[in-house]
Amino acid sequence: MGRRSAGRGWRAAAWVLTPVGLVLLVGSVAHGIGRYDTVTVGGDSMRPGFPPGAHVLVRRLGSDGVHRGDVVLIDPPERYMTEPVLRRVIGIGGDHVTGDGSRVAVNGKTLDEPYLADRQGDPHADPYDVRVPAGRLFVLGDHRANSNDSRYHLDAYEGGFAASGVRGRVVPGATVPAGPTVFAILGLALAAAGLGGYAAGRRAARKEQVAPPLTPRWPGTQNA
Structure with missing residues (x-):
C-alpha cells in the first residue's frame, strides 16, 4: 500500500x-x-564602449521611451545608409544643441561625456547650432572623429533623425x-x-x- x-x-x-x-x-x-534583439556592432563609430564585433542587447521600444544619453538602434536618413545604426541621443525635440568639435552643449549646459573615444572630440568638425525639430533626435557617435551622424545632415531637419525610426535602446552591459x-x-x-x-x-x-x-x-x- x-x-x-x-x-x-x-x-x-x-x-x-x-x-x-x-x-x-x-x-x-x-x-x-x-522584446529584445541581439545586434552585432559593425562599424567604428561607437568606440570605445561598442567596438566592432561586439554583441549588444537591444530592447525594443517606441520613440516615447527615448531619453537623452541613450544609445539607440535607429534608422538613418536613406541617403546616409540603409541599415540601422547605433548612435547616442544628444538632443530630443525642442532642444537647443550647439557644438564646436570638442564640446557639446544642450540647452546651454555643456555635456560631460566620459564615454567618448577621444575626450577632445573631433577638433576638425564644423561648429553647429541647431534647434531639434519635434519628432526628431539629434544623435552623435562616441567616436566623433569617425562617425557619420547628425552633424553631417544639418541641411535637413537640423540634422535630426526621425524618432519614429528608433528600433530600440541598448541595454547597459549587454546582459540578459x-x-x-x-x-x-x-x-x-x-x-x-x-x-x-x-x-x-x-x-x-x-x-x-x-x-x-x-x-x-x-x-x-x-x-x-
Whole structure:
C-alpha cells in the first residue's frame, strides 16, 4: 500500500510541476524574443564602449521611451545608409544643441561625456547650432572623429533623425534581463522536477506489479 501511495504521489506532483514549469519557460523565452534583439556592432563609430564585433542587447521600444544619453538602434536618413545604426541621443525635440568639435552643449549646459573615444572630440568638425525639430533626435557617435551622424545632415531637419525610426535602446552591459532569466531557470527546474517525479512514479508502479503476493498466515498454522 505504501509503494502504491508513493507512486501516485510522484505522478500527481508531475502533473502539477511539469505544466507550470513549461509555461514559465516558454513564457520567458517568448518574452525575450518579443522584446529584445541581439545586434552585432559593425562599424567604428561607437568606440570605445561598442567596438566592432561586439554583441549588444537591444530592447525594443517606441520613440516615447527615448531619453537623452541613450544609445539607440535607429534608422538613418536613406541617403546616409540603409541599415540601422547605433548612435547616442544628444538632443530630443525642442532642444537647443550647439557644438564646436570638442564640446557639446544642450540647452546651454555643456555635456560631460566620459564615454567618448577621444575626450577632445573631433577638433576638425564644423561648429553647429541647431534647434531639434519635434519628432526628431539629434544623435552623435562616441567616436566623433569617425562617425557619420547628425552633424553631417544639418541641411535637413537640423540634422535630426526621425524618432519614429528608433528600433530600440541598448541595454547597459549587454546582459540578459534578470526577470526573464530567473523565470526561465525556475521553469526549467520545475519541468525537470516534474519529469523526474513522473519517472519515479513509473518506477514505483513497476515495483508494485512485480512484487510477490504475501501468503496469509492463520492463527495456529504454519506456512509450508
